[in-house]
Structure formats: structure tokens, C-alpha cells
Amino acid sequence: MSTNVGLPVDKASVNGTSGNLALQIQNWSAAVARFKAWLDTMPDADLEIDPFSYTAEEVALLKSATNDMNTLAEVYRGLTDHTPASDMSVFVKRLAGV
Numbered sequence: 001m002s003t004n005v006g007l008p009v010d011k012a013s014v015n016g017t018s019g020n021l022a023l024q025i026q027n028w029s030a031a032v033a034r035f036k037a038w039l040d041t042m043p044d045a046d047l048e049i050d051p052f053s054y055t056a057e058e059v060a061l062l063k064s065a066t067n068d069m070n071t072l073a074e075v076y077r078g079l080t081d082h083t084p085a086s087d088m089s090v091f092v093k094r095l096a097g098v
Contacts, residue, residue: 029073036070039063065091
């Protein structure tokens with residue numbers, strides 16, 4: 001299919017999009033695991049003082065969102081099952097400002 005306006009849709013663009021998405025999820029799932037491993041070493045109290053200065057509520061949000069993202073990454077990598085289904089975007093959306 002060819003168009004004169006907008007993004008081209010052909011084999012090369014489909015390959016580029018699918019390849020980029022595959023790389024993004026590979027990189028994302030590894031980055032989430034690394035970030036969670038670091039965050040797990042941080043006591044809440046340390047996150048509530050300089051240089052972070054998070055509130056207790058912000059620490060809870062950060063840790064909840066990171067746990068949800070890590071669960072999603074583990075499901076992707078086949079490391080865990082996630083049943084029953086749940087909306088793991090609730091806390092993540094708050095981190096993203098949505």
C-alpha cells in the first residue's frame with residue numbers, strides 16, 4: 001500500500017518498526033530488573049533524605065510502580081506467571097504523569 005501523505009507502509013517500515021519494538025522491550029526488561037535491584041538496596045528512610053528527599057508517599061509510589069514494571073518484565077522473560085490478570089499500569093501511569 002502506498003500513500004502520498006504520512007508514514008510510509010511497506011516491508012522496510014514494518015521491519016523497522018517491529019525490530020525497534022523488539023529491541024526496546026529487550027532493553028526495557030533488562031533495565032527494569034537493574035533498577036529494581038538497586039532500589040531494593042535502598043531503605044525507605046534513605047530515599048526520604050538528601051540527595052533524594054522523597055516523601056513517604058512518593059517512596060511507596062516509586063516502589064509499587066517499580067514492582068509492577070518488574071513483574072511485567074518477568075512475565076515477558078518467562079520467569080513468572082501473572083494470574084489472575086491485573087492492571088499493572090495504575091502506579092506506572094502516576095510515575096509518567098498520566
